[in-house]
Amino acid sequence: MLAPYACDPAASRGRFHPEEESAFRSAFQRDRDRIIHSSAFRRLMHKTQVFVVHEGDSFRTRLTHSIEVAQVARTIAGVLGLNGELTEAVALAHDLGHTPFGHTGEDALAAAMAPFGGFDHNAQAIRIVTGLERHYAEFDGLNLTWEALEGIAKHNGPVTGSLPYALADYNARHDLELDTHASAEAQVAALADDIAYNNHDLHDGLRAGLFTEDELAALPILDACFAEVDRAYPHLDAKRRRHEALRRFFGVMVENVIGSARAALEDAAPASAAEVRALGRPVVRFTDALWADLKQIRAFLFQRMYRAPSVMKVRAEVTRVVADLFPLYLHDPGLMPEKWREDVAAAADETELARIVADYIAGMTDRFAMQEHERLVGPASG
Known part of the structure; x- marks a missing residue:
């Protein structure tokens, strides 16, 4: 219930391109399924969070992160009586x-695109699901419901001021009411994202040897989690011990949001x-006390x-990859694959043209971007 x-879903505002509804799937279930079957979602498997793909197979990727976010989001949505399928759809799409x-x-x-309207990954996700995915006979994009698009665009809150071009372009054709908060389902997806990365970044940092369990055990929230594990x-x-403490930390965050x-x-x-959208404030958030503790952990x-230092070294190398590739494609678009040349x-x-180049680079996986840079420029390191 x-x-x-x-x-x-029965009261959805519908899709930009009207479609006959499925006899056995709700509108939001179809949104979720289309996202899962999209090319952009598959590419998340080879896009990493903090570490670059060649550094190890055990670190999180954007795909595993998105799956974790969807699992947390669906759990919270179920407890709050929200629509799990819409919540899951927004969670799975939030990093596209x-x-x-x-x-x-x-x-x-974003630096390369500054003269051409900028770049923002949330806006780019809208560009992907409304245009760049080109598989269906009757429309470009995935033709998601208004509610799913709204959630992708503003799950982190209202989007005001100067809009990223990718979002402004679509919103001019299909008003997503960007000046309001999103549905409670989208708000859950946003908090589930915070929960997932707060937890797994600690896992990945420990695995990489960047800090120790004892250092974590001195931080707020985590001190009580480690102490509880040590007593039991x-x-x-x-x-x-590490796993047991971090799963308790995970549970503290979920229970706090609920x-x-x-x-x-x-x-x-x-x-x-x-009425949720019109409240002028989010209804899904951490308590102030927990948020203050989480800010210390994030710091x-x-x-x-x-x-x-090891991460900053790689950051410099991969920044060079993007910074080198962008002007190359901009000045010689023939370097891009043939399927992009119609758009060019x-x-x-x-x-x-710059926006097309940004679409191409944004869609690259870590490995492919490095391979293209080595082919066209040379190794990014050294």
Whole structure:
């Protein structure tokens, strides 16, 4: 049973291109399935989070991260009486627009695109699902429901001010009401993203040897998690101790979001999904106390992991890959594969051409981007 403030697929605002509904799948289930079967979703398997793909097979990729986010999101949505299929669709799609090399690649591409309208991975995800996926006979993109598109565009909150061109272009044709908060389902997907990366970045940083369990055990929240494990299992080996502590940390975050959201929904008492959007504030969030603790953990990760010397060395190398490839393709678009040349031929000016080049680079996997750079320029390291 859905809560009154949940998104009901039977009451969806529909798709940009009208379609006959399925006899056995809801509108939001079809959204989720189309995302899973998209080319962009498959490519996430070879796009990494913090570490580059060649550094080890045990680190998270954008694909495994997206699956983890979807699992957390669906769990929270079920407890809150929200639509699990829409929540899962937004969670699975939230990173479709990411470049190779994680946020480092995005920063490099945003710098290259600064004269041409900028680059933002959320906006790029909209560009992918509304145009760049070209498999269906009757339309470009995946033709997702309005609710799914809204969730992808603004799961992190209202999008105001100067819009990234990819989002502004689509919103001019199909108003996603960017100045409001998204549905509760999309808000859950956003918090599930925070939960997943807070947890798995600690896992990956430990695996990479960037810090120790003892250092984590001195941080807020984690101190209590490690202490609880040590009391219950005083002779546990280091690997299991680590896992048990981090799964408790994971549970603390999930339970906090559920408790906070329940209280916020009870207080606001929205009678519909539209009322959730109109509240002017999110209803799915961490408590202030937990958020303050998480900020300390994020500061630790920033210093010890994201800005670790070994990570910064790779960041410099992959920044060079993107920074070198962009002007090459811009000045000689014939270097791109033949299937891109129809778009190139239709480009009215350098700005449109730059956006096509950005689409091409953003869609690359880590390995392919490095291979292309070595082929066209030479090794990025050394």
